[in-house]
């Protein structure tokens with residue numbers, strides 16, 4: 001019985017991890033209006049919080065946020 005429970009627990013963990021990951025992807029895609037894999041300053045205007053942090057998030061200073069840079073966003 002215990003084994004069954006831990007199997008369920010593992011499954012639950014795996015599912016919630018993938019849900020979390022897909023939520024992040026959805027968010028990035030929501031902002032990336034032209035789907036070029038980057039968020040421009042204009043696209044970031046959709047969200048005040050993102051727009052305010054834009055310069056801090058843009059580590060390489062190319063005026064767009066990659067998905068990796070976007071993930072540093074503080075909520």
Ligand SMILES: [Ca+2]
Nearest residue numbers: 032034036038
């Ligand atoms: Ca874009």
Ligand SMILES: [Ca+2]
Nearest residue numbers: 058062064065
């Ligand atoms: Ca950048």
